[in-house]
Every structure is written in C-alpha cells, then in structure tokens.
Amino acid sequence: MTDMRLYTSLSKFRYLDRNYSFKYLFIAFVGVHIPLIGIITFITLSDFTSLTPGMVILSTLGFTLVACAVTLLMQNALARPIVETKNALIDYLSNKKLPQLPTDFKDEAGLLMSNTCTALQELDNLIKEKRDFIYLLSHDLKTPLHNVLTITHLMKEDTDNDSKEEYINLIRQSTQYQLQLITSVLNLATSEFTEGNEPHVLFLEPMLSKVLNDHSTSLQNKKLQILTDVAPTIQIKVNDELFSMALSNLITNAIKFSRRNSEVMIRAAVMDDHIMIRVIDYGIGFTAANAPSFEPFTKSSRSGTMGESSNGLGLYFTRKIIKYHGGSLIAESEGDGKGAKFIIKLPLPA
Structure with missing residues (x-):
C-alpha cells in the first residue's frame, strides 16, 4: 500500500476527519500563507534599512515558489486514497485480486475506498454464485x-x-x-x-411424495424400500422447485450408498424453534476421516454401492439451497457400514 500518512494524519483532526474537501482547503490555506510568513520572518530577522526593493521581490518569489512546491506535494500525497482505489479496480479487473483498502475513514475518500471494497467483494461473490449455478444446472x-x-x-x-x-x-x-x-x-x-418463485408456505408430505415418485425407477433397480414418517400437517416455507431439488439430491445420495434390498427412512418433525427433516440410509456409512464434504469438486467423493459416480456437486448445492431458505444441513454416521443421516433444520414458517 502506497504511503497515506498525510491523509491519515489529517483525518485525526476534528472537522477534517469527515470532509475530504476540507483537507484540500486546509493545505491550500497553509500554502497561501507560507510566502507571507516567510516574508515576515525574513524582514524581522534582517536589517530593515539594508533591504532593497529587489531583495523583497526576490524573497517573495522564492517563498512563493517554495509554497507552490510544498502545496503541490502535499496535495499529491492527499490524493493517494483516490489513486489507491483506481489501482485496486485495475488490479481486480486484470488479476481478479480483491483489494485491501482501509475502510475506517469517514470522509468522502474513505467512503470511496470502503464502498469499493464492498462492491468488489459482492461482485466477486456474485461471479462465483453464477458459476456455481451453471455447475448446478449441468449436474442436476x-x-x-x-x-x-x-x-x-x-x-x-x-x-x-x-x-x-x-x-x-x-x-x-x-x-x-x-x-x-x-x-x-x-x-x-x-x-x-x-x-411465484419466492418461498411460500406449503405442506411437506405432498412435495416429498412427488420427489419419491421421481426416484421410483432408481428405487426399483436397487429393490429399496422407502419408509416415511412425515405428519400430513407439517408445513414449511420454501421455494417448491428448489427445495424439491435439495430433497431429491439427498434421496439420490441415500439410494447411491444403500445396498440392494435395504431401506431408506425419511422422517420429519416440528421441534420447538425449527422443523427437522432426516434422510436416513443403512448403507456404507462413513467415518470422520471420509465424511462427506459440502465443498464443490472434493476429492473425497465416493462411488455408490453399484459403482455410481459422483462429481462432488450434489451435496454442495443441496446445502446452498437449504441455506438460501435460512436452514442448515449436517451429516452423521456411526462409522463404516452403519449407514448415514442427513439432517435438515428449517425455520418455522412465519
């Protein structure tokens, strides 16, 4: 970071800390008075009777030139926040490097740096979100x-x-x-x-039945039995298609890691301050060392019991969808061969 000591020092003074133009006016004021102060000092320390008009003119010009040079240097130093913001924008556009600008100043230049950091961070997150959803589309x-x-x-x-x-x-x-x-x-x-695409309150059981019906072929291929324990009165506030996708991913995951002729259990209950949905399989399970990752393209992805492949995106996007609805997703298992539980917690519908 280029030196911004002058800007930082001036920001410590009252009335200068919240107004960038006042800082420039303060420097201009000092610059204008340097020749006057210099001339007064020169005349005071000199023998007044020995001064000639030429000496006064030359001294005045000299102090004026010094004042101009000092004022320009100080104003150039004061412009560092704007220059740094410009360089940060260029660096982000060229190298996608997020800036590390100071964000604790309160004047216009400080707000410019702070807002630039915030805007570029949000832009970077937005770009990542767009890329993620492209992967989501191709995956699901x-x-x-x-x-x-x-x-x-x-x-x-x-x-x-x-x-x-x-x-x-x-x-x-x-x-x-x-x-x-x-x-x-x-x-x-x-x-x-x-x-129509915003979250709305709906009953969980019909949504779950529809999702399970979409997986009927996969269930038949593995001869799996689905057991559900979902009260017909349970309501959730979600986007129908998105949350169906999340449930579908978890059921696909349970089918993938279940052995033939086994069961998959889906339970839902209303708790004190949330709704809990559990997707339980009795398949290969996992230990802490090979627990499923909710990060994209993880190398820890495992093949299913019939060799089903995984590209490491399903659980990642499932958690993103659940977080979008204000909920959380965790995975539990007692160890290899002891099955797995994926637990969704959603806020109670308002």
Whole structure:
C-alpha cells in the first residue's frame, strides 16, 4: 500500500476527519500563507534599512515558489486514497485480486475506498454464485435424463403393451421435472425472482411424495424400500422447485450408498424453534476421516454401492439451497457400514 500518512494524519483532526474537501482547503490555506510568513520572518530577522526593493521581490518569489512546491506535494500525497482505489479496480479487473483498502475513514475518500471494497467483494461473490449455478444446472439435469434413458431401455426390453402407458407417464414426469428444474435454477442464477418463485408456505408430505415418485425407477433397480414418517400437517416455507431439488439430491445420495434390498427412512418433525427433516440410509456409512464434504469438486467423493459416480456437486448445492431458505444441513454416521443421516433444520414458517 502506497504511503497515506498525510491523509491519515489529517483525518485525526476534528472537522477534517469527515470532509475530504476540507483537507484540500486546509493545505491550500497553509500554502497561501507560507510566502507571507516567510516574508515576515525574513524582514524581522534582517536589517530593515539594508533591504532593497529587489531583495523583497526576490524573497517573495522564492517563498512563493517554495509554497507552490510544498502545496503541490502535499496535495499529491492527499490524493493517494483516490489513486489507491483506481489501482485496486485495475488490479481486480486484470488479476481478479480483491483489494485491501482501509475502510475506517469517514470522509468522502474513505467512503470511496470502503464502498469499493464492498462492491468488489459482492461482485466477486456474485461471479462465483453464477458459476456455481451453471455447475448446478449441468449436474442436476442428469438425474431426469438418466431416468428417461433407463425407462426407454425398459420399454425396448418389455414386450408387454400394458406397461407402455406407465412408462410414458414416467417419461412425462421426468421431463416436466427437468423443465421445472431449468426454470428454477436459471431464475435463481439470474436473481430474477417473480412472485411465484419466492418461498411460500406449503405442506411437506405432498412435495416429498412427488420427489419419491421421481426416484421410483432408481428405487426399483436397487429393490429399496422407502419408509416415511412425515405428519400430513407439517408445513414449511420454501421455494417448491428448489427445495424439491435439495430433497431429491439427498434421496439420490441415500439410494447411491444403500445396498440392494435395504431401506431408506425419511422422517420429519416440528421441534420447538425449527422443523427437522432426516434422510436416513443403512448403507456404507462413513467415518470422520471420509465424511462427506459440502465443498464443490472434493476429492473425497465416493462411488455408490453399484459403482455410481459422483462429481462432488450434489451435496454442495443441496446445502446452498437449504441455506438460501435460512436452514442448515449436517451429516452423521456411526462409522463404516452403519449407514448415514442427513439432517435438515428449517425455520418455522412465519
């Protein structure tokens, strides 16, 4: 950081600390009076009778030049906050480096530095959010597409015409879910919320039933049984599509790490100050050393019990969605082979 000692020193004086223009006026005032003070001092210390008009003129010019030089240097030093802010903007645009400008000054230059830091930090976060949601879109679009591919394969192998209508309904459900997913994620990524996309109070049980229905093919493939303990009166305040996506990710995760012919339990309860939703599987579990990470693209991602792959984004975005709704998400397990619990806590609907 370039020297800003003059600006810092002047900011310690009353009336100068909150007004940047007063600092310039103060320096100009001092600069204007340097020649006058110099001439008075020169005449006082000299033999007045020996002074000639030429000596007075030369001394006045000399003090004036010195005053101009001192004033320009001080004003240049006082301009450092603006120069530093300019350099910080250039550095961010060129290298994406966030500035480290001081933020505790109260005048216009101080507010400029503080607001620049805040604006660039928010811009940087926004850029990361946009990138994250692009990854989210590419990640979660795979689930309905895989369902459609699986169903079309079953249709090709199944010669029973009575099953065709069921397959067509499943394809329709998957494609509708995919369209809702695209709309919801793009709205969130662009921050273009309409009234219909804002969180609203709804019953949890119908939402959960719909999400489970979307996973019926995957459940059948692993011969898994879903057990639910959700009171029909439980209400949550969420964006329907986004929170459905979060539930879908957790159920996908539970299916992936469950063994064939086992169970997945989903429970929900109203607590004193929050709503708790638990997605419980009895699969491979985890220890503290290999606990699931909520960070993107983590190297700790594990394959499912049937070799299902993971790109390390599902849990990351699930937690982001739950945090967006003011909630929290944690994972628990008693160890390898002892299953896992993913616990959502949401605020009570207002």
